[in-house]
Amino acid sequence: MVQPNRKGAAVTETAAPLPSPPPGHEAARSDTQAVLWLAAVPMLAAAALPWVLLRPNRLAPGDYLRLPVSLIVLVVALALLPALIARWRRAAVWLPAGAALVAAFWLLGTQTAGALDAQTSIARASAASGFWLFLLGAGTATYGAGLAGQRSGGAARWLAWLWLPAIAALFLTGQLSSWSVLIEGRNEGPRWxxxxxxxxxxxGSALGLAVVIGVPLAIWASGRERVAGAVLGLANAVQTVPSLALLGLLIAPLSALATAFPRLRELGISGIGVAPALTAMTLYALLPVVRNGVVALTGVPPGAVDAARGMGMTRAQRFWRVQLPLALPVWLTGIRQAAVLLVGVAAVAALIGAGGLGTYIFKGLQSAAADLILLGAVPAALLAIGLDAALRGLERxxxxxxxRA
Structure with a gap:
């Protein structure tokens, strides 16, 4: 734009430069776009696969049922919408991604209910490969929506989780009551x-025992290099033994102890059951507790310890007021790892009569009943995720x- 100055001379006014996008903005957009297109691949494949397996009973082979054409069109649209909307407005991608996740369970509920019409009470309608592939893709899309929401900030960060109450409402309202896994769950009832x-x-018991044993061991080994090497070497050796093999190795010695000392048998110690399960689980949990404890205590800055010593603190006061508070976040990471590990080992312990969710996993494997396997495996996985999230929040x-201190 040309304007005269005070002396009448023409001057050119230049427009202010447009603000440049923040560093990494285009890379973040590209990453989100890649995740969403990757999520669309299994969802598109799910449109061509069966969604329901209808069987006359829990064990008999059945027939695979596909979606009608109208619902196939819906599945294809839901597969493509997250990636397409992300090109237009990345912060709004939570809406189609969450809708795809909710639609997966809604479609499963409607298709299983329709499949069981005019069937006997022992018929089962379970999820087939189409549902699981679509659920995988929808879950990946919601992950991408969560990434976009975190980068956008504000309400978009929380809107990416709106699918969770919607799916909970589907379960609570009985929309999925015809799904074979929930039918098995109702049949098991109090036993589950x-x-x-x-x-x-x-x-909980194994984690508590591991903390009671592992914390003193870590404190003892933290200032002694040879002791630390021996303790960590022994814990590492236990970790190399498969959990099922360790449970089997404990049967003979615990049985011999219970036979030699009848009082131990009265206390519930025997070759099978809870005693060998707790022993094996405690041994497995010792490594992360001891290892992270040693690393955390040896990583405390020497200057902080010297300052506490200069203030006249005793050895016990230095530990409780300086070393332990500084080491606790790292130490809690080991306890979190041990807790997640124990959830899986506890499932294996069902093989020796210790009970737990593994009972349904192995019962389902023996009878080739996938519904029973899911009845044990899905809650165990959710339990591990919940423990990890809770302890991670405590660490933060x-x-x-x-x-702040």
Whole structure:
């Protein structure tokens, strides 16, 4: 634009440059776009696969049922929408991604209910490969939506989780009541609750024993290099033994102890059951507890310890007031790893009569009933994820408090 100056001379006014996007903006957009197109691949494949397996009973082979054409069109549209909308407005991708995840369960509910029409009460309608592939793709798309929401900030960060209450509503309203896994769950009823409680008891007891044994070992080994090498070497050796083999190796010595000392048998110690399961699980959990404890205590800055010593603190005061608070976040990481590990080992312990969710996993394997396997495997996986999230949150909370201190 040309304007005269005060002396009448023409001057050119240049437009202000447009603000450049923040560093990494285009890379972040490209990453989100790649995740969403990757998510579309299994969802598109799911449109050509069966969604329901209808069987006359739990064990008999059945017939695979595909979606009608109208619903196939819906599946294809839901597969492509997240990636297409991300090109237009990345912050809004949570809506089609969450809709795809909710639609997966809604379609499963409608198709299983329709398949069981005019069937006997022992007929089962389970999810087939189409549902699982679509669920994988929809889950990947919601992950991409979560990434986009975190980068956008504000309400978009939380909107990416709106699918969770929607799916919970489908379960609570009975939309999925015809799904074979839920039918098996209703049939098991109180027995399933007992096995879940037993699983939690096994994990909690073994984790508590590992902390009681591992914490003193870590404190003892933290300042002694040879002791640390011996303790960590022994814990590593235990980890190399497969869990099923370790459970088998414990049967003979515990049986011999129970036979030699009848009082131990009265206390519940025998070659099978809870005693060998807790022993094996405790041994497995020792490595992450001891290893992270040693690393955390040896990583405390020497200057902080010297300053506490200069203030006249005793050895016990230095440990409780300086070393332990600084080492606790790293130490909690080991306890979190041990807790997640124990959830899986507790499932294997069902083979020796310890109970837990593994009972349904192995019962389903023996009878080739996938519904029973899911009845044990899915809650165990959710339990591991929940424990990991809870302990990770505790680590972050302690880290923030120590940072402010």
């Amino acid at each position: 609750v007992q096995e879940l409680a037993q699983h939690l008891r096994l994990v 909370l302690l880290g923030r408090r120590l940072g």
